[in-house]
Amino acid sequence: MKVLLVCMYHPELVRGGSQQIAYETFEGLKNIEGVEPFLLASADHNTPAMFKSGARITGFDGRENESLFLSQGYDYVWQKCPSIHLAQAYKEFLERLRPDVVHFHHYMTYGIDYLTLTRKVLPDAKIVFTAHEFLSICALSGHMRRTDGSLCDRASAVRCHQCIPSLPPEHYFMRELWMKTHLATVDVFTTPSRFMVSHYANWGLDPAKFVHVTNGMQANTKAIETLQGKRNRFGFFGQMVDVKGLHVLLQAVGLLRAQGFTDFTVEVNGDNIAFASPECRAEIEAFVVAEEALPADARNVVFNGSYHHDQLRARMARVDWVVVPSIWWEVFCLVISEAWSFGRPVIASNVGGPAERVTEGKDGLLFELGDARALADTMRRACTEEGLWKNLAQGITKPASREEMVQGFMQIYTGKVLAAT
Amino acid sequence: MSNGSPRTPADPAPAALSAALPIEAGFNEELYLRLNPDVLVAVAGGSFRSGREHFERFGRAEGRPVALPAHVVPDRVMVTAEAGRIAEKPRAPGANVDHIKISPSGGIYVAGWVNDTQDQLVSVDLYFSGWSISFSAANLARVRRPDAEEAVGLLSPHHCGYWGFLYAARRLPANVCNAVVRLKSGVEMPSVVMVEGVEDDDLRSVALCGLSQAAYTGNHYFAAVQSIDAAIGTQLLAFNQMLTRRAANAPYVEYFGCANASYKASIIVCLFGKTEYMYVQQAMFARQAGIGDYEFIYVCNSPDTAEALLREARLSGLMYGLDVTIILLNANAGFAAANNLAAKHARSGRLVFVNPDVFPRDADWAAKHSAIVAGQPAEQTALFGAPLFYDDSSLMHGGMYFELDTAPSFTQGQHQETAILRVEHYGKGAPPDTVEYLRPRPVPAVTGAFISTAREWFETLGGFTEDYIFGHYEDADLSLKSLKAGRPAWLHDATLWHLEGKGSHRQPQHEGGSIVNRWLFTKLWKGLVEAEVLGPAPLHPAFGVSK
Numbered sequence: 016m017k018v019l020l021v022c023m024y025h026p027e028l029v030r031g032g033s034q035q036i037a038y039e040t041f042e043g044l045k046n047i048e049g050v051e052p053f054l055l056a057s058a059d060h061n062t063p064a065m066f067k068s069g070a071r072i073t074g075f076d077g078r079e080n081e082s083l084f085l086s087q088g089y090d091y092v093w094q095k096c097p098s099i100h101l102a103q104a105y106k107e108f109l110e111r112l113r114p115d116v117v118h119f120h121h122y123m124t125y126g127i128d129y130l131t132l133t134r135k136v137l138p139d140a141k142i143v144f145t146a147h148e149f150l151s152i153c154a155l156s157g158h159m160r161r162t163d164g165s166l167c168d169r170a171s172a173v174r175c176h177q178c179i180p181s182l183p184p185e186h187y188f189m190r191e192l193w194m195k196t197h198l199a200t201v202d203v204f205t206t207p208s209r210f211m212v213s214h215y216a217n218w219g220l221d222p223a224k225f226v227h228v229t230n231g232m233q234a235n236t237k238a239i240e241t242l243q244g245k246r247n248r249f250g251f252f253g254q255m256v257d258v259k260g261l262h263v264l265l266q267a268v269g270l271l272r273a274q275g276f277t278d279f280t281v282e283v284n285g286d287n288i289a290f291a292s293p294e295c296r297a298e299i300e301a302f303v304v305a306e307e308a309l310p311a312d313a314r315n316v317v318f319n320g321s322y323h324h325d326q327l328r329a330r331m332a333r334v335d336w337v338v339v340p341s342i343w344w345e346v347f348c349l350v351i352s353e354a355w356s357f358g359r360p361v362i363a364s365n366v367g368g369p370a371e372r373v374t375e376g377k378d379g380l381l382f383e384l385g386d387a388r389a390l391a392d393t394m395r396r397a398c399t400e401e402g403l404w405k406n407l408a409q410g411i412t413k414p415a416s417r418e419e420m421v422q423g424f425m426q427i428y429t430g431k432v433l434a435a436t
Numbered sequence: 437m438s439n440g441s442p443r444t445p446a447d448p449a450p451a452a453l454s455a456a457l458p459i460e461a462g463f464n465e466e467l468y469l470r471l472n473p474d475v476l477v478a479v480a481g482g483s484f485r486s487g488r489e490h491f492e493r494f495g496r497a498e499g500r501p502v503a504l505p506a507h508v509v510p511d512r513v514m515v516t517a518e519a520g521r522i523a524e525k526p527r528a529p530g531a532n533v534d535h536i537k538i539s540p541s542g543g544i545y546v547a548g549w550v551n552d553t554q555d556q557l558v559s560v561d562l563y564f565s566g567w568s569i570s571f572s573a574a575n576l577a578r579v580r581r582p583d584a585e586e587a588v589g590l591l592s593p594h595h596c597g598y599w600g601f602l603y604a605a606r607r608l609p610a611n612v613c614n615a616v617v618r619l620k621s622g623v624e625m626p627s628v629v630m631v632e633g634v635e636d637d638d639l640r641s642v643a644l645c646g647l648s649q650a651a652y653t654g655n656h657y658f659a660a661v662q663s664i665d666a667a668i669g670t671q672l673l674a675f676n677q678m679l680t681r682r683a684a685n686a687p688y689v690e691y692f693g694c695a696n697a698s699y700k701a702s703i704i705v706c707l708f709g710k711t712e713y714m715y716v717q718q719a720m721f722a723r724q725a726g727i728g729d730y731e732f733i734y735v736c737n738s739p740d741t742a743e744a745l746l747r748e749a750r751l752s753g754l755m756y757g758l759d760v761t762i763i764l765l766n767a768n769a770g771f772a773a774a775n776n777l778a779a780k781h782a783r784s785g786r787l788v789f790v791n792p793d794v795f796p797r798d799a800d801w802a803a804k805h806s807a808i809v810a811g812q813p814a815e816q817t818a819l820f821g822a823p824l825f826y827d828d829s830s831l832m833h834g835g836m837y838f839e840l841d842t843a844p845s846f847t848q849g850q851h852q853e854t855a856i857l858r859v860e861h862y863g864k865g866a867p868p869d870t871v872e873y874l875r876p877r878p879v880p881a882v883t884g885a886f887i888s889t890a891r892e893w894f895e896t897l898g899g900f901t902e903d904y905i906f907g908h909y910e911d912a913d914l915s916l917k918s919l920k921a922g923r924p925a926w927l928h929d930a931t932l933w934h935l936e937g938k939g940s941h942r943q944p945q946h947e948g949g950s951i952v953n954r955w956l957f958t959k960l961w962k963g964l965v966e967a968e969v970l971g972p973a974p975l976h977p978a979f980g981v982s983k
Contacts, residue, residue, distance in 0.1 A: 093712065099750045106754065128719065132755050172827050185793075185935035188827030189716060192795065192933075196719050 018044055018052045018428060019114035021129075023121035025056035025075060025083065028065065030287065030321070031254070032349050033147035036207070036230050036420075037120035041081075043231075043421035050425075053112060057084040057124040071104035082108070086124040092182075093193065094150070095126035102132060109136045116428045118143040119201075123150065127197045134200040143427055144201045145228070146211060148346055151194045152218045154179055154187065158258050158343040159214065164385065166344060166366060169217060195219065203427050207347035208368045214344075226432055230347050231420025232356065234413075239332045239357050246404035247279040249362070249394060250334030252327075252350045255288040257295040260340035260364065265302045266387035267340075267394060268315055274391075277315060279398050281338075284330050286321030331357040335404055336397055339363035342385045348372065351379075352414035360407035362393055378410040463488060463502060471501045471516060530555075530588055531617035531625040536562060537632045539639040542604035543675050546571060547646065548617070549584035549596045556620040560600065563614040564631075571600040577663035579650035593653045601643045601668050603675040636679055637767060643672060644905070644948025658843040658854045661955045665854075669955050676770075676905045683769035684777050687735075688742070692749050693759035700729035700806050701888070702782035704789050706774045708737040708907075709941035711745040713792040715752050720795040722756035724802035730788075735763040735778040737770070771884065771907035772900035779891070779899060787894055791885040793935040797825060805888065805930045812876075812928065818893040819918045820926040821882025823874050824934035831870060832934050834862040835879030835927045836912060837972045838965045857958045857965055859912050862972065874931075878924040878978050880969050884911030885934050897921060901960075905949035909957040916961050919969070924978040 022037035034056060044052035056075065058065040066085050067073055075081040084105070088097050096102070105125070109117075117133050117140055133142055150157030152170045155178045159167040162178045175187035198220065206212055207230040216222040253259045261283065268281055288296055306316050322330055331337075337354035339345065344367030351372055354361050363369035365381035373379040380397065382389040397403060426432040468487040469476040475490045484490045491500060501516035508514060530551030537545040550557050557573040581597035590596070610631040617625040634642065652659035664672065703721070707714060714734055721727055736745055742764045749762050763778055779787050786809055798804065809817050824833040842855040859881065863873030884907075897917045900910040915925040968976040 093716070095715075097747065097751065099747060099754060102751055102754050128755050131719070131722075135755070135757065183938065185827045185938045188933075189713075189795075189935060189938075193716050193719060196723055199723070 016050050016116065016428065017112065017114040018050055018116045018118060019055060019109075019112060020044075020052060021055045021084075021117065021119045021121070021125065023057055023123045023125075024061075025054075025058060025081075027076075028056075028058055028062045032230075032347065033120045033145075035349060036145070036147070037118075039230075039232055039417045040118070040120075040421055040424060042233075043417045044424075046418075047421065047425060050428075051080070053080045053082070053114065055082050055084050055108070057086045059086040059089065059124055071098075071101050072108050084125060089124055089126075091123075092154075093127075093190070094123060095128050096124070102126075102129075105129060106132060106136050109133065113137065114140060116141045116143060118145065118424070118428075120145050120147065121150075127151070127194055130197045130200045141202050141428060141430075142200055143203050143205065143424070144198070145205045145207070146215065146346075147207070149211075149214060149344070151198060152214065154190060156258075160258060160343040164342070166384070168214065191218075205424070205427065208371050210344075210367060210371055211346055226423075226427055228420060228423035228427070229415045230349055230352065231415040231417045231423075232349065232352050234356070234416045237328060239328065245278075245398065246335040247398040248334045249279065249281045249336045249338050249397075250330065250359075251281065251283045251285065251338055251340070252322075252330070252353065253285050253339075254290065255283075255285045255296075255299060256291045258341060258343040258345075259285075260342040260385070261285070262295055262298050263340040263342060263385060263387050263390060264338055265299065265316070267391040270388055270391040271395060272315065274395075276395055276398075277313075279315060279394065281316045282330070282334055283316060283318045284320070284322050327353060328357065331359055334359065336394075337361050338390070338394070339369050340390060341367075341369065343367070345369055355411045355414045358408050358411060360404060360411065362390070362397060374410070376407075378407055378412065380407070463491065467504070468495070468500070468502055471504075475500075531557075531619075532584075533560065533562075533613075533615040533617065533627055533629050535632060536610075536613050536615065536629050537634045537639055537642060538608055538610050539634055539636040540607060541636045541675075541678060542606045542608050543636060543639040543643075544569065544602045544604060544608070545599065545639055545643055546601075546615075547597070547599035548615075549581040550598060550617050550619075550625075551584065551588040551590070551594075551596055552619060553590065553594055555623060557598070558618040558620050560598065561616045561618060563616070564608070564610045564612075567608060567610075569602065569604075571602070573598075575667035576600045577647070577650075577668055579646075579659075579663065580652055582651060595653060597650065599643075599646055599650075601671050601675075603671050603678070605674075605678070636675075636682075640672070640675060640679060640905075641945040643668075644945040644952070646948070647951055648944050648947035655843050657951070658841075658856070660951045661856055661958075662852065662854045664952065664955060669952055672905065672952055673903050673956065677903065679767065680769045680773045680902055683737070683765050683767035684773045686766070687777060688762075688764040689781065690746065690749070690762045691760070692753040692762065693757060699731045699759075699784035701786035701788050701809070702731050702733055702779075702784045704733045704735065704775055704778040704782065704787060705792050706735050706737065706771055706778070706789075707741070707745065707792055708768065709741070710792065711736070711738075711741045711748060713938075714745065715748045717790075717792060717795060718752045718756045718758055718760070721802070722758055723799065724796060725800055726803040726806060727758065729806060730802060731759045731761065731783055733761045733763065733778045733781055735765065735774045737765055737768040737774050739764060739766055768906065770902065770905060772902045772904055772910040776899040776902065779894060782891065785891045787887075787889050787891050789884060789887040789889075790932075791934065793938045794824065794885050795933045795935075797931045797933050801930060801932065808928045808930055809888070814890070815923050816876075816878075816926045817888070817890065817928070818923040819882070819887065819889040819915065820928045821879070821888070822886050822928055822930040822932060824883065824885060824932050825868060826865075827933065827935055829868045831863045831866040831868060831873055832861070832936055833864070833883050833885065834866070834870075834873030835877070835925075836861055836881040836883060836915070837974065838880060838912070838961075838969055840962070840966060840970060855958070855962065856954055857962060858954075859909070860972070874927075874929065876926065876928050879915075879927050880919070880925070880974055880976075880979070881912040881915030882925045882927060883934075884914075885936070886932055887911065887914070888928075888930075893918070893923065903956060904953045906946050906953075908950045909953040913957060913960065916964065916969070919976070919978060920964065924976075 020037050020041050022034045024034045026034040026038045041052050041054045044050050073083050075083045148157035149159045153159045161167050172184035172188040176184040204225045205228040209227050212225045337359045347368045361379040363373050364384040366384050375381045382393045465487050499518050505514050533548040535547045559570045559572050561570045576598040578595035579597040584596040613629045615629045826832045839858045844853050901913045904910045
């Protein structure tokens with residue numbers, strides 16, 4: 016069985032959850048007998064060095080079965096790629112490869128209409144689509160978070176227009192029809208969290224076509240030695256973009272300092288601040304500047320920059336708690352899995368994926384989404400409550416492994432599980 | 437000063453006054469200027485060196501007063517001169533020619549203002565090297581010019597502004613113009629105006645923008661319609677016809693997809709400005725069962741979008757594989773001419789005119805439409821529309837009917853009445869299941885957003901009337917032509933979405949075109965509509981079953 020995995024960005028070019036999961040799946044499928052996996056990952060203007068004159072789909076760094084789709088001129092309004100040459104190249108790529116399964120982990124940088132093209136070229140192939148956010152529903156980056164900061168649980172022409180008023184309600188009506196037209200070609204949808212299904216069902220997709228397949232990751236084989244003593248070291252892991260809520264964490268730090276509580280540290284591990292909004296970026300960068308102006312012994316926050324997966328163990332070793340202050344639904348949150356794999360309890364926002372995964376008081380702590388004061392209170396409790404860390408660390412269950420995830424997908428590829436039926 | 441041209445000290449006196457006359461003994465300069473304030477203004481403005489000079493040259497002959505009346509009765513008007521003999525000079529230079537624009541094909545546009553509150557405008561005369569033209573006041577459109585009103589100190593709104601348009605249909609050399617604004621009193625206000633050369637398309641836009649964006653006293657729309665009724669409307673139509681013919685001449689045609697020898701219908705879509713809906717529309721129709729029986733013809737009125745449209749068409753062919761013909765026009769030929777041209781390229785006996793912002797509502801739309809054409813009596817499918825729905829699910833269109841709007845206008849004490857036809861949609865905004873608007877029935881007209889018509893019948897009717905500018909009212913016109921020829925438009929159950937007005941960019945000149953079109957539509961159809969097709973339940977026997 017040939018399985019083609021299609022993802023937005025190669026994870027080694029641009030880090031991100033969906034491409035990481037696609038790559039984990041690609042790696043995991045290599046170990047399944049009778050399965051030949053292929054990866055088609057995109058690159059765009061963010062990595063101009065990957066482009067070769069006149070080429071549309073190339074190999075990647077000499078790796079077997081890995082290809083790069085060189086996206087250009089992408090239309091983010093309609094989520095489509097205007098280039099006939101790219102579409103033609105993709106068509107020929109499919110015709111050459113003739114996969115039995117095409118598993119999309121994203122369509123951005125390709126186009127939602129590539130689902131239709133895939134069906135046209137491969138009428139008998141199984142098309143699987145894993146939703147890593149709500150981009151089909153929400154034109155505002157797919158986060159279903161409204162511009163007033165509230166979470167959105169119901170898209171509509173008027174509500175979407177309120178978030179992006181530059182386009183009339185009719186556009187969003189049309190966008191919905193357009194998206195659904197192409198999504199109709201998908202055989203099975205998967206989501207890493209169960210709550211996502213209700214969002215898509217409310218939007219009008221058939222919930223019977225959805226299967227929950229949890230995200231998995233390569234099992235951690237080297238446990239971290241657990242230190243004794245204070246549990247006052249917090250870590251942030253992830254992209255420094257608005258929805259990840261780093262600014263909420265930094266605000267909480269400010270509140271704790273204002274209370275005179277300074278016996279803690281926060282280590283920030285992440286990058287991609289270029290994708291943050293100007294306001295969010297300015298807030299974070301101003302904090303960095305102010306923090307670095309303090310004497311070393313007065314600093315609470317350390318910015319470590321980006322990290323490779325191989326560095327994760329070392330970064331995790333420096334913290335007791337992992338904070339997930341996301342201000343959107345955070346559909347799965349791979350960082351929770353990473354934290355748990357190293358025995359670190361999580362302090363997370365109380366909605367979406369984190370709320371589905373973290374059980375308050377058992378394996379982590381939850382706080383009100385976006386509420387810096389609630390986070391500050393939770394952090395102070397985490398630092399000061401005797402035995403809390405130990406109890407929570409003991410309550411952690413091992414996160415799903417890559418193999419479990421791959422088996423979940425294999426059930427779908429082979430037709431053993433066809434959605435809810 | 438007498439009736440006739442304004443005079444300056446250099447002008448000769450009228451012949452009858454040329455003989456030297458003795459100056460009245462005891463002529464009081466100060467009193468003369470007090471009793472003749474217009475002379476005071478003229479002296480102050482340098483037209484005369486003194487009141488005495490004026491008196492010698494004109495005042496005596498006009499019977500101008502030089503002394504106070506012998507008996508002054510308080511609180512009564514005291515007449516100091518014989519009525520009608522004195523022609524007061526306008527107190528300020530009360531006119532200007534702001535713009536003269538001439539296009540290569542002989543379109544002439546003039547605009548300016550005149551304070552004719554006291555002295556009626558007669559004409560605006562333009563003298564060029566080798567030719568001249570006089571725009572009579574009756575044929576000029578009159579509009580408000582608040583800036584001029586303020587400049588001349590008018591306290592109430594007045595149509596000080598004027599503009600005229602004439603299509604000479606010949607090349608007219610012109611760089612500079614001697615322009616003369618003539619008033620009824622004989623006053624002439626000359627000026628030298630530099631001519632602006634503009635392209636034909638741009639001149640049409642200038643005139644139509646002027647029409648739609650001008651300020652008027654009273655109801656804006658009625659005043660605008662009234663302003664072009666005498667002559668400008670006809671001139672604009674003639675000019676537009678020339679532009680339409682030119683735009684539709686020598687189109688670029690390209691076919692995409694695999695041409696099917698036999699189609700049940702040709703879906704024709706006229707694009708203007710926006711091309712993005714073509715690709716989206718193709719995606720929507722491609723889902724339809726039986727869509728292989730249809731070909732698509734996109735005719736584009738925006739040459740600036742040609743590259744993008746062709747690119748999208750190629751991509752669309754790859755993605756959806758529908759049979760598409762692209763027709764590119766070299767300029768905006770308008771809705772009617774573009775669709776008529778596309779109809780000539782159709783390869784089926786059924787023409788389906790669809791707006792780019794119209795999309796099938798039901799998954800079986802194509803099959804349903806084909807079944808209607810095949811299964812219903814020919815007279816009911818010669819020309820038919822369908823219920824259209826807004827994005828919010830409410831009804832946008834359930835057929836159209838006509839109303840007549842009338843409005844009086846009052847200009848300088850005159851009462852004038854303007855009547856113009858209005859097109860209304862049955863059930864606009866009604867809940868989607870309002871059966872009375874959805875049931876199949878003959879209707880006075882159907883919207884051009886979706887019209888299905890037998891090709892032969894369409895050609896018998898002469899297609900869409902191409903006199904209309906850009907778009908609007910051709911659909912109602914076609915429906916009434918069909919009714920007049922014996923087959924009323926029908927409404928059938930083949931529902932679609934219509935994101936009304938989102939398929940193109942509407943600009944001020946399109947509003948101006950719409951005003952001209954409504955004026956034209958009224959001229960063409962007011963008689964029939966008033967007699968038999970007025971209101972939602974018209975008297976015409978064709979609609980007996982609809983009541």
